Amino acid sequence: MSLLVTGSIGIDTVETPYGVSENCLGGSAVYFSMAASFFSPVRLVGVIGSDCPFNLTEVFAGRDIDLTGLETRALSKTFRWKGLYHGTMNEAITDKVELNVLSEAPPTVPESFRNSRFVFLANTAPDLQHKLLDQIEPGAFVAADTMNCWIHGHLDELKSLLKRIDCLIINKDEARELAADRNLISAAEKVLTMGPGTVIIKKGQSGSITVDSGGERFILPAFPTLEVKDPTGAGDSFAGALMGYLAQAGRTDFGALKTAVAYGTVAASFTISEFSLEGLTSIDRANIDNRFEMLRKLTQF
Amino acid sequence: MSLLVTGSIGIDTVETPYGVSENCLGGSAVYFSMAASFFSPVRLVGVIGSDCPFNLTEVFAGRDIDLTGLETRALSKTFRWKGLYHGTMNEAITDKVELNVLSEAPPTVPESFRNSRFVFLANTAPDLQHKLLDQIEPGAFVAADTMNCWIHGHLDELKSLLKRIDCLIINKDEARELAADRNLISAAEKVLTMGPGTVIIKKGQSGSITVDSGGERFILPAFPTLEVKDPTGAGDSFAGALMGYLAQAGRTDFGALKTAVAYGTVAASFTISEFSLEGLTSIDRANIDNRFEMLRKLTQF
Numbered sequence: 001m002s003l004l005v006t007g008s009i010g011i012d013t014v015e016t017p018y019g020v021s022e023n024c025l026g027g028s029a030v031y032f033s034m035a036a037s038f039f040s041p042v043r044l045v046g047v048i049g050s051d052c053p054f055n056l057t058e059v060f061a062g063r064d065i066d067l068t069g070l071e072t073r074a075l076s077k078t079f080r081w082k083g084l085y086h087g088t089m090n091e092a093i094t095d096k097v098e099l100n101v102l103s104e105a106p107p108t109v110p111e112s113f114r115n116s117r118f119v120f121l122a123n124t125a126p127d128l129q130h131k132l133l134d135q136i137e138p139g140a141f142v143a144a145d146t147m148n149c150w151i152h153g154h155l156d157e158l159k160s161l162l163k164r165i166d167c168l169i170i171n172k173d174e175a176r177e178l179a180a181d182r183n184l185i186s187a188a189e190k191v192l193t194m195g196p197g198t199v200i201i202k203k204g205q206s207g208s209i210t211v212d213s214g215g216e217r218f219i220l221p222a223f224p225t226l227e228v229k230d231p232t233g234a235g236d237s238f239a240g241a242l243m244g245y246l247a248q249a250g251r252t253d254f255g256a257l258k259t260a261v262a263y264g265t266v267a268a269s270f271t272i273s274e275f276s277l278e279g280l281t282s283i284d285r286a287n288i289d290n291r292f293e294m295l296r297k298l299t300q301f
Numbered sequence: 302m303s304l305l306v307t308g309s310i311g312i313d314t315v316e317t318p319y320g321v322s323e324n325c326l327g328g329s330a331v332y333f334s335m336a337a338s339f340f341s342p343v344r345l346v347g348v349i350g351s352d353c354p355f356n357l358t359e360v361f362a363g364r365d366i367d368l369t370g371l372e373t374r375a376l377s378k379t380f381r382w383k384g385l386y387h388g389t390m391n392e393a394i395t396d397k398v399e400l401n402v403l404s405e406a407p408p409t410v411p412e413s414f415r416n417s418r419f420v421f422l423a424n425t426a427p428d429l430q431h432k433l434l435d436q437i438e439p440g441a442f443v444a445a446d447t448m449n450c451w452i453h454g455h456l457d458e459l460k461s462l463l464k465r466i467d468c469l470i471i472n473k474d475e476a477r478e479l480a481a482d483r484n485l486i487s488a489a490e491k492v493l494t495m496g497p498g499t500v501i502i503k504k505g506q507s508g509s510i511t512v513d514s515g516g517e518r519f520i521l522p523a524f525p526t527l528e529v530k531d532p533t534g535a536g537d538s539f540a541g542a543l544m545g546y547l548a549q550a551g552r553t554d555f556g557a558l559k560t561a562v563a564y565g566t567v568a569a570s571f572t573i574s575e576f577s578l579e580g581l582t583s584i585d586r587a588n589i590d591n592r593f594e595m596l597r598k599l600t601q602f
Contacts, residue, residue: 183528218599
């Protein structure tokens with residue numbers, strides 16, 4: 001089924017103990033689309049400036065990623081992010097951020113994309129997420145991400161967004177802030193009462209927790225990787241494979257969600273093993289399925 | 302099959318955000334024995350002073366825990382520990398410790414215990430662990446715990462101990478120190494090369510990693526508990542149920558180890574839900590088996 005993502009397309013500079021990657025392609029919509037495309041066609045909605053050095057048509061060559069929703073604004077500059085990771089690399093330290101085109105009006109969802117049945121709203125201001133969602137026909141399965149600055153500064157808009165979406169995918173610190181609860185299980189249950197039928201909490205190296213309003217729960221460790229070179233994009237790759245699998249399966253029952261979370265976990269493990277998109281561009285669906293089976297074997301008893 | 306534990310019996314004072322528990326019964330051998338007794342008879346080897354206010358025969362009433370190896374030294378004082386837990390309670394802060402009788406000669410393993418087939422050497426100085434192990438007939442499945450101070454100060458004795466044991470059960474920071482490797486998977490593999498056929502790394506709220514020298518791996522999340530009141534004894538309860546299950550099953554193949562780790566995870570989740578031993582004394586084997594099945598359901602996909 002049709003899968004739409006709206007999110008950032010960025011020029012990233014990332015420094016980790018393994019090295020520096022300067023001015024490489026990044027952004028939530030890019031990682032998401034790359035990971036999702038192993039499972040399902042993807043419709044990308046995003047905006048870049050005229051300075052963007054990347055040709056996304058070439059970047060995504062051979063993948064079923066529809067760029068009809070990619071807007072290039074001649075007078076704007078592309079989003080830029082510079083981040084550092086230290087030690088166990090559990091958290092990015094933002095060294096520099098230039099929102100540029102992301103601080104302008106959101107992109108338009110093309111007419112041909114409005115009937116999408118699966119939608120992912122990557123992290124951005126909640127009022128922009130509302131405006132993007134307004135352009136989608138009702139009835140889609142909508143998942144969204146958010147971050148601490150919106151929880152602090154735009155809680156009302158965020159809370160009204162939560163009533164409109166089916167699934168919130170956030171990291172553990174965001175869940176704790178949003179629910180005002182340090183225990184992740186009770187935090188997840190509190191977020192459920194705010195609207196979404198499913199809440200997925202990403203715990204980085206410690207895996208994820210998925211809860212739904214029917215009382216189901218699923219706890220999955222991260223896939224163990226010997227080498228983590230660059231965690232950038234792990235969360236968006238996770239969401240991409242997760243939503244890609246759901247769109248492929250055309251189901252959102254809890255059994256499908258568990259499989260989707262496992263695929264998300266696997267995609268994230270490939271992303272972090274190399275800088276930028278290299279971890280995803282160097283593999284195929286068979287690699288993903290192999291690691292999915294390994295993850296099953298590692299966790300079943 | 303016969304299961305022997307040697308470890309501490311202590312008078313604990315514990316302060317957590319949920320309250321204070323003063324001068325309560327604690328110690329590695331006590332938590333271990335209590336958890337193991339749900340699965341298998343236990344032989345306890347430990348030593349207390351004449352000031353010990355607890356009657357262990359009464360404490361363990363109704364459980365198959367043989368106290369032939371409990372030594373009371375008239376002129377000595379019992380081990381005391383005062384610990385604090387803050388925030389997410391991932392780590393105990395030792396406020397005060399009086400080794401007392403633990404700084405003396407180790408207890409003697411009674412003649413009738415020497416044929417034990419499963420042995421757990423709780424955390425203590427590696428040379429004491431050697432002396433205790435010297436008293437056991439060869440051929441037992443031996444698991445041990447250790448801690449950072451022995452890794453720093455007594456590495457040679459610890460390394461020679463590792464060559465004599467089958468399974469090391471340690472927490473993640475200890476594993477990283479021992480292997481000089483921040484990645485837990487490669488740290489575990491490095492510890493395998495030091496001797497034990499199995500290494501189990503406890504990650505607190507993030508579960509555990511089990512690896513063996515045959516290349517098998519098992520990753521299990523912690524059981525999600527809504528309320529953590531007192532983490533004291535979690536690791537020893539984990540080891541107790543784990544070794545208790547192995548002794549009950551009379552097997553140590555990787556399949557049995559996975560089940561054992563899951564039972565250990567469940568026992569630890571009961572321990573931390575109440576102060577001191579209350580979490581274990583208020584349940585029976587059926588509660589453990591129910592939660593074991595819940596853990597399976599939570600983690601399978």
